[in-house]
Amino acid sequence: xxxxxxxxxxxxxxxxxxxxxxxxxxxxxxxxxxxxxxxxxxxxxxxxxxxxxxxxxxxxxxxxxxxxxxxxxxxxxxxxxxxxxxxxxxxxxxxxxxxxxxxxxxxxxx
Amino acid sequence: xxxxxxxxxxxxxxxxxxxxxxxxxxxxxxxxxxxxxxxxxxxxxxxxxxxxxxxxxxxxxxxxxxxxxxxxxxxxxxxxxxxxxxxxxxxxxxxxxxxxxxxxxxxxxxxxxxxxxxxxxxxxxxxxxxxxxxxxxxxxxxxxxxxxxxxxxxxxxxxxxxxxxxxxxxxxxxxxxxxxxx
Ligand SMILES: [Zn+2]
Numbered sequence: 001x002x003x004x005x006x007x008x009x010x011x012x013x014x015x016x017x018x019x020x021x022x023x024x025x026x027x028x029x030x031x032x033x034x035x036x037x038x039x040x041x042x043x044x045x046x047x048x049x050x051x052x053x054x055x056x057x058x059x060x061x062x063x064x065x066x067x068x069x070x071x072x073x074x075x076x077x078x079x080x081x082x083x084x085x086x087x088x089x090x091x092x093x094x095x096x097x098x099x100x101x102x103x104x105x106x107x108x109x110x
Numbered sequence: 111x112x113x114x115x116x117x118x119x120x121x122x123x124x125x126x127x128x129x130x131x132x133x134x135x136x137x138x139x140x141x142x143x144x145x146x147x148x149x150x151x152x153x154x155x156x157x158x159x160x161x162x163x164x165x166x167x168x169x170x171x172x173x174x175x176x177x178x179x180x181x182x183x184x185x186x187x188x189x190x191x192x193x194x195x196x197x198x199x200x201x202x203x204x205x206x207x208x209x210x211x212x213x214x215x216x217x218x219x220x221x222x223x224x225x226x227x228x229x230x231x232x233x234x235x236x237x238x239x240x241x242x243x244x245x246x247x248x249x250x251x252x253x254x255x256x257x258x259x260x261x262x263x264x265x266x267x268x269x270x271x272x273x274x275x276x277x278x279x280x281x282x283x284x285x286x287x288x289x290x291x292x
């Protein structure tokens with residue numbers, strides 16, 4: 001398996017470290033309510049289809065990367081720098097709490 | 111003040127040679143990490159241009175007047191062989207001179223030797239002179255730069271110097287044995 005670092009190009013999977021769902025890189029704002037933190041820490045979608053993962057180019061350039069993957073076909077698609085997807089923080093911090101809908105905790109999805 | 115003995119990272123270990131490939135050490139030189147402050151990327155690049163270099167693109171290096179600058183990551187480059195002049199207030203500068211061992215692997219079989227330890231396509235078409243990669247050398251983190259048609263600069267943490275020499279020398283000997291066996 002290979003992943004494409006947006007900076008280094010195509011590299012062996014062993015150069016990267018996996019950090020789970022890419023939502024992990026979207027921390028709630030400092031004033032976010034406990035529900036937002038609860039969603040950030042514990043609630044994850046389990047999609048049949050496209051999902052986005054967080055990877056770290058550890059044995060490489062140290063970039064944090066969002067990798068789009070299909071859970072049905074196992075196809076690995078686009079990658080982009082976390083730094084370039086706009087803000088490290090979930091947009092509208094606290095929005096997951098307002099919705100009170102555990103199935104949609106991802107306020108940070110662009 | 112005690113008089114300390116100055117040693118290079120690979121003192122007493124190098125040079126070694128096998129199968130026409132030579133592993134040696136670059137002369138100890140100044141190494142600085144340059145990380146431009148937010149919004150100062152262009153100004154930092156201009157300051158580096160003033161000493162004949164510039165800001166390197168990802169995977170590249172720029173050499174001039176015996177100095178060079180290597181891309182080493184997002185918003186970071188290593189300046190080797192020059193004082194980081196004119197960068198005050200523009201970039202965070204860290205002196206890394208004592209932190210790295212800088213090895214030179216040269217000879218017509220250098221690519222074959224590296225193929226045993228590096229999971230990259232290092233043929234000249236894919237990795238021409240001046241190219242830089244942050245990748246692994248076996249289990250070690252490495253900064254790799256092509257220094258010539260048959261030569262590579264290998265930077266590893268100084269604490270890994272002896273291990274890097276052992277790994278590379280082992281690969282060199284194995285490649286040489288393979289050639290000798292025909
Ligand atoms: Zn990378």
